[in-house]
Amino acid sequence: MSRDNRVLLLIGSPKKAGSTSESLGDYLLGSLGNKGFETEKIQVVQALRTPEGISELLWATDTADILLLVFPLYVDSLHSGVIRALELIACHRAELKQRRRQKLVAISNSGFPEAHHSEVALAICRRFAGQAGFDWAGGLALGGGEAIAGIPLDKAGGRARFARQALDMVADALEKGMPVPQEAVELMGRPFIPKWMYIWFGSMGWKRLAKKNGVLHDLQCRPFE
Amino acid sequence: MKALLLDGSHAGDKALLSARTILSDELPAKGWTVEGVTLRDTKIAQCIGCFGCWVKTPGRCFMNDAGNDIARSMVRSDLLLLLTPVTFGGYSSELKKALDRVICIVLPFFARISGEVHHKPRYQRYPALVAIGSLPAVDEESEGIFRSLVSRNALNFFSPLHEVKMVYDWQIPDDILMTLKPVVEMRRSGNVAG
């Protein structure tokens, strides 16, 4: 096969299971698998726990043609474990004698409903690509990621409709050797419900969880004052 | 006036070592109490993304380590100083492991700030934010990303003011002192110019 063949999905959520990152990543990886790509998935934060996990991560990044880094927004950036992985990968690649052309696509999801909160995090990914010798193939951001919360995208109904369309476009583009199309970026960032409704559902959700844990009345406490 | 200094440098980062020495010497002379934390020597568990600090043990993480101590110091400080090698435009993983643990200082509930959604504050006051980033040499792209990151953090952590200073590996301590002079001379109510 002359085109890029191996795709590596790097999940950048610290959650072992049930992350929105994994829902997004699995959907895209599934589409690429159906198009004949060889696929592999690594949970980055878990991989860093052992020397074997780190070696496997470095080996997999060396041999992939396309890397998909899918992560949640953490304090306007990436989770500390993912930054650690990027530091290790960049350091490892600086020592490589030969590097092939490899692409990096990054997909962020944030708790806040506006996709643009992820702009800085995607800029960090793009800078990483430049510094570690990957071709930057584009970044996408989903706002209101908590609405998906690990549900497989094809079972997530209307709330994931734009995400699915966007990822289908990304899969088609990658198959053709093209970068992420702007139309996909716009679709991924399109709100699936009005902002006020997301805020309302969010508040109800936090209260419900707090009630379940018996701390509803302590929700606003200030233990460090 | 209290300052919390989170040192996210790698061992051997000369520019950040100079910056830390300058801040630790000069700020007390201006009436500040400085608490310094060398993050690479501090055991802090990584955030696991459970939101327990909002809905199980509100306001604190269930992992009761230095992550909670840092969150406590942060809300009791007037100034938060972040020292970090600029890493792909962002923070080092050492600094980030501490920052991921401090979301307990805001509430889970959302508020609109200038039309954007953010969290509501948990506390009445939050520290000013000064970030000092080190680089081997001038790198406009990384510096631009770094400045944007710090201003987004300032917005999300309700910092009354924020400032970014860059230091470079080739600088001698006197150059770094000049760069940090406005920080050393700042007042909580004032601003960091220069």
Ligand SMILES: Cc1cc2nc3c(=O)[nH]c(=O)nc-3n(C[C@H](O)[C@H](O)[C@H](O)COP(=O)(O)O)c2cc1C
């Ligand atoms: C420590 C921490 C920091 C976070 N910081 C942000 C943030 O800065 N902006 C934002 O929109 N969401 C933030 N979030 C929310 C997550 O991005 C959101 O819950 C996301 O959907 C989680 O995705 P995942 O399931 O793939 O882990 C944060 C969550 C945690 C636990």
